[in-house]
Amino acid sequence: MENISDNFDELIDNLKGSLISNLDKAFKVFIIPHNNMDFDALASSIALSDICQHLGIDNYIVTNDKPKNMKPSFREVYLNLKTKYNFINSEGLDKIKTRDSLFIVTDSCVKNLIPTPNIDSYSDNIIVIDHHKPDNNIINTNNLFISSEACSASEILFYLMKNMDMYITTETAQLLLAGVYLDTKGLFFVNNPSGFRTIAKLLQYGANLQDVQNLFTISNFEDDIKQKELIINLLKFTQFYTDDKSMRFAVTMNNNDPKTVYTNEQLAEACDSLLQYSLDAAFVIGYIDSEKLGEGHSNKISIKARSKISENTVDVAEIMQLFNGGGDTNRAAVSIDCNNIEKISETLKHVIKHNNVVADNNSFIKKNL
Numbered sequence: 001m002e003n004i005s006d007n008f009d010e011l012i013d014n015l016k017g018s019l020i021s022n023l024d025k026a027f028k029v030f031i032i033p034h035n036n037m038d039f040d041a042l043a044s045s046i047a048l049s050d051i052c053q054h055l056g057i058d059n060y061i062v063t064n065d066k067p068k069n070m071k072p073s074f075r076e077v078y079l080n081l082k083t084k085y086n087f088i089n090s091e092g093l094d095k096i097k098t099r100d101s102l103f104i105v106t107d108s109c110v111k112n113l114i115p116t117p118n119i120d121s122y123s124d125n126i127i128v129i130d131h132h133k134p135d136n137n138i139i140n141t142n143n144l145f146i147s148s149e150a151c152s153a154s155e156i157l158f159y160l161m162k163n164m165d166m167y168i169t170t171e172t173a174q175l176l177l178a179g180v181y182l183d184t185k186g187l188f189f190v191n192n193p194s195g196f197r198t199i200a201k202l203l204q205y206g207a208n209l210q211d212v213q214n215l216f217t218i219s220n221f222e223d224d225i226k227q228k229e230l231i232i233n234l235l236k237f238t239q240f241y242t243d244d245k246s247m248r249f250a251v252t253m254n255n256n257d258p259k260t261v262y263t264n265e266q267l268a269e270a271c272d273s274l275l276q277y278s279l280d281a282a283f284v285i286g287y288i289d290s291e292k293l294g295e296g297h298s299n300k301i302s303i304k305a306r307s308k309i310s311e312n313t314v315d316v317a318e319i320m321q322l323f324n325g326g327g328d329t330n331r332a333a334v335s336i337d338c339n340n341i342e343k344i345s346e347t348l349k350h351v352i353k354h355n356n357v358v359a360d361n362n363s364f365i366k367k368n369l
């Protein structure tokens with residue numbers, strides 16, 4: 001194979017071996033993407049369903065997502081797929097699962113982000129396919145196939161299908177390309193030649209980049225302009241810092257009206273857009289709605305963290321883990337139950353200024369949070 005790297009080839013080989021031997025024993029397969037599915041979660045689930053279908057095994061994609069909460073273009077794709085694939089919710093799963101069912105989790109490796117948080121008690125047969133860094137909510141199984149070299153679960157599934165000599169339909173190739181496109185922020189985060197090779201191969205399988213780009217077209221002009229205004233107004237508060245190794249950091253929080261409540265998406269978008277500027281890592285801090293108390297209760301704070309891909313890239317996952325969060329090297333986050341955003345901001349600034357002194361930061365955070 002001419003894939004991403006030797007390690008990646010080995011992961012695909014092992015995944016194929018584990019999948020085939022587990023599918024051999026399973027009467028039913030439950031495919032589990034993370035909650036609030038995106039194109040990567042959906043595409044990798046569809047590809048897994050194609051594999052099961054090809055082998056003649058009963059399979060279901062489990063999600064509790066509601067179409068009314070989906071973005072219009074995603075909803076359209078989802079509702080269309082729903083007519084061709086078996087989607088069920090976690091209640092449906094409870095009714096039909098058996099001890100010998102196989103569970104395949106995709107695009108996530110942690111229990112708290114999937115529709116079946118009790119997965120460990122369901123079965124000994126669990127396979128996890130992901131490209132995110134695990135944290136302490138990691139699913140308990142020996143069959144963990146996590147590659148941080150892959151840009152998306154879709155990329156892993158593409159090479160798995162190729163390695164299994166499976167026929168890949170144009171529709172599935174198109175979805176997999178949408179998965180890669182989403183998880184690389186419109187190919188912005190493709191960081192190695194093999195990423196581009198993957199895209200080129202998907203195009204050979206009939207995927208169309210223009211069609212994928214059209215999936216991300218914004219349908220509501222007024223709403224989008226309002227969102228952009230809100231994000232620009234937040235970004236105006238950005239402050240820049242340089243640490244002792246000359247790394248440039250940006251930290252943004254609304255100093256004018258610190259109690260402002262944002263959505264996770266708004267904070268994430270603000271953080272993403274900071275990477276266009278000359279800096280190494282960016283952090284955006286804001287209150288988000290507490291699910292427990294409903295809208296407008298400012299007792300939950302989220303930090304979004306991003307860093308540029310470079311030789312001495314800042315590992316923002318490591319920094320977010322200090323706050324009990326997580327993510328990938330270049331994209332990570334945490335949400336903290338707290339009503340003092342100034343304290344969080346000061347703690348974060350201390351941590352990034354002393355980025356290289358992990359022990360010191362650990363004790364500093366314990367003292368402060």
Ligand SMILES: [Mn+2]
Nearest residue numbers: 040107153183
């Ligand atoms: Mn993904």
